Amino acid sequence: MADWRRSGNDEMSPGDGSPHDAVRSSGRPSGANFNQIGKTEEMLDHENQSRVEGLATKISRLKGIAVDLESESRESNRYLDDMTDDFGSTTGLLSGSIHRINNMINTGRSNRKIMCYIILGLVGLFLITYYLIIRVTS
Incomplete structure (x- = not known):
């Protein structure tokens, strides 16, 4: 197979750096372009991997925040339940005291x-x- 170069006229022909150079008559990319395509794919794969790692880091942070929120809400609910019990017992104590004071005033x-x-x-x-x-x- 002949490697065509620029002929006397300004017409593009295979072998002169045109996009047609990338593919030989067999339909495969030439060696130089195949390496360039491989490097591009490798670069894209590396960029995808770094973005996946970044997303994984963000997801793990969000998961940690969600777990912290869950534990905080459980602690807050437990605290509120305890306060409800305390207020209930205080209400009972105060109502008993008021009842005794009213009895003393009325006697x-x-x-x-x-x-x-x-x-x-x-x-x-x-x-x-x-x-x-x-x-x-x-």
Whole structure:
């Protein structure tokens, strides 16, 4: 088979660097172009692999975030359930205390004196505590 080069006229012919040079008469790429195609495929494969690795890294980060969110939501739900129980017990305690105070108020005059002493004692305790806190902080 003859390798055609540029003839006297400006017409393109096989062997002169045209795209037709890549394929010989057998229909296969020539050796130089076959290597170039192989390098291009290798470069594309390498780029695809690096992008796949990047996606895998991002997916693993997202998975970690999802697992963290799940554990955080479970802990928050557990905390809220505990708070609900605590508020329920506090409500029961306060309602019992209010009931006892109402019974004491409704019973008679002697209990009213005790009630006044208790209130005055609590106000005095509050003022002493307030004074001590102000003195310590300044």
